[in-house]
């Protein structure tokens with residue numbers, strides 16, 4: 001039994017120390033020099049404070065002796081010099097820490113950011129981000145941006161100094177009664193421990209890995225209320241009051257749970273505080289009694305009182321402690337998450353980035369592919385087989401949810417098929433990193449980066465972002481020259497109205513930029529171009545023209561187009577129809593062949609053509 005108790009205690013101590021260990025390792029990894037300077041400064045600072053404690057008592061005692069004409073002033077001068085020295089050293093140490101702190105927390109934050117990015121992106125499969133992991137990661141990112149975390153990164157020095165001063169105070173008090181500092185320190189420690197346990201549950205409740213669902217929903221509602229993206233709908237549908245009320249309700253439910261939990265755990269903290277008061281009061285009374293009986297002189301009484309109060313160093317340390325707890329929690333959660341994902345605990349994984357190499361034949365083969373999203377039970381694709389020879393342009397059509405985008409994600413190596421194979425030029429599309437950058441895809445929900453036009457287009461060819469000629473060609477081929485011409489700062493224009501001097505673009509203009517991004521990738525060597533409905537915001541004629549142009553500028557490139565606009569896809573060399581239930585190819589041929597077959601494609605095409613004809617667009621109505 002005793003063994004089990006000792007084991008549990010050791011386990012707890014180890015857990016507690018692990019927090020500091022991780023944190024210390026991290027500091028030394030990112031800023032070894034400044035961490036050493038801070039440590040030395042902290043040791044000097046702690047020594048200075050202990051010296052100042054002793055010097056204060058001795059100086060007052062010596063002055064008292066001088067005034068009572070019982071001694072000359074020499075001793076008082078010595079203690080005065082010691083007091084001044086301690087004050088100067090203390091100031092110096094503050095200056096050193098002020099200089100070192102930003103030089104530690106700044107690279108520390110960068111390192112945390114690297115680790116978080118790697119945790120989310122290390123896997124070739126996006127499946128990692130489909131389940132609960134995405135939420136955990138988002139939580140960690142949020143925590144790492146908080147003030148408390150930033151404060152905790154360097155708060156350790158202040159805390160260490162305080163604790164060292166406490167140790168100094170223990171040594172000073174041993175000269176009076178050896179057990180007294182131990183009892184008082186233990187009382188402070190106990191109350192501190194109870195406080196940090198309570199604090200842990202506060203932080204867990206507020207920012208833990210699984211905050212109450214109402215809290216998550218309240219956060220989401222708050223975000224919708226304040227985001228410029230949602231402002232249009234919120235305004236038009238008059239959602240403001242409803243959202244505000246929803247937030248109030250959700251927040252109250254979440255807060256009620258939270259406070260209930262906190263109040264329950266608050267009692268031990270109060271009891272700990274009470275015990276501390278009794279112990280400290282008793283010890284001070286004993287010191288008074290000893291002084292009254294003449295067992296300690298006046299200098300010693302003052303020094304001991306200061307030392308007893310300095311034992312507070314073992315007690316709760318408010319923000320510093322909270323900050324450190326927060327840092328420890330984040331590192332611990334990050335370590336656990338990375339462990340689960342088979343990543344090295346708190347150091348970025350080694351490994352050279354693998355550069356994609358061109359494939360001799362960029363033909364695509366889906367061979368009996370079955371795929372189920374990790375969060376679903378029913379397969380989205382089951383038994384899909386499709387061969388696309390290099391250089392062919394193919395269009396994929398099918399009802400909503402048939403699995404067109406899923407197919408593209410498999411082709412781009414973002415997910416791994418459950419069975420069957422997806423290959424590009426005979427290489428595994430998921431497993432072969434040499435294929436990276438061989439496939440350029442623009443999805444329907446492509447990103448509007450709130451960055452410069454150069455970045456927005458250049459992200460298609462990262463290493464050649466400064467190659468203006470390449471980017472201009474891509475812009476021209478994407479019919480985006482007028483967008484470029486309309487921007488005040490040309491390639492340096494920031495494409496977001498949320499920035500001063502930034503510009504917001506229309507949906508159609510954004511789509512041209514996304515297309516230019518894909519074309520920049522092709523210009524830089526991508527051999528397969530996939531457009532997953534990125535042109536839906538263009539009018540039918542513009543989309544058809546653009547696709548036509550695409551086919552001519554991407555000659556020799558294997559091109560895959562996903563679109564619901566059949567007037568556009570008819571220009572492709574070949575069209576395949578995916579079945580809505582299984583994601584299998586049900587029709588395959590040229591536009592004319594499929595029309596002649598009279599199947600689902602022919603029906604859809606005639607339906608759309610009739611609608612266009614009714615709308616007075618004879619061009620689109622003709623087949």
Ligand SMILES: Nc1ncnc2c1ncn2[C@@H]1O[C@H](COP(=O)(O)OP(=O)(O)OP(=O)(O)O)[C@@H](O)[C@H]1O
Pocket residue numbers: 130373374375376380398399400401402403404405406407
């Ligand atoms: N990340 C995901 N996790 C779980 N299910 C998903 C995910 N992405 C898509 N699905 C589901 O997979 C099915 C196929 O989706 P997919 O986006 O591939 O269809 P699509 O043919 O491109 O549809 P649309 O024409 O509407 O764009 C849908 O039922 C969709 O809900």
